[in-house]
Structures are given as C-alpha cells and as structure tokens.
Amino acid sequence: MKKQEELLELSDKDLKERLDAEVMELTQLRINHTITPLDNSGSIREKRRNIARIHTELRARELKKQQ
Numbered sequence: 001m002k003k004q005e006e007l008l009e010l011s012d013k014d015l016k017e018r019l020d021a022e023v024m025e026l027t028q029l030r031i032n033h034t035i036t037p038l039d040n041s042g043s044i045r046e047k048r049r050n051i052a053r054i055h056t057e058l059r060a061r062e063l064k065k066q067q
Helices: 002-009 012-035 042-066
Strands: none
C-alpha cells in the first residue's frame, strides 16, 4: 500500500499540514461538484479516504506516545 507507506515517512507536523490541505481540497471539490457535476466524482471519495488515512496515522502515533 503505497499511500500508507508515504504517511509513515512524514513527521507529525507534515501530516497535519497535509491533512489541512486535503480538507481544503475536499471542500473545494464539493463546492465545484455542487455547481457543476464533476467528470470524476470518485475523486471526492478518494479525498475522504486520504483524510481518514491521515487521521488514522496521527491517532496511532498519539497512542504510541502514551505507552
């Protein structure tokens, strides 16, 4: 899984920055999709999944620090 491996290599600060960027992109995609339907509406699903992956990695790191 290439995407998960990329996330493992990033620092916490970089992950949070990427999370903010992904959320902004998702918001923009939703707005654009509302105005004019997207050619590939699957990109919205992909953004949501990327956001979930980042949240999962951040939470795993948080739990690891607690132990």
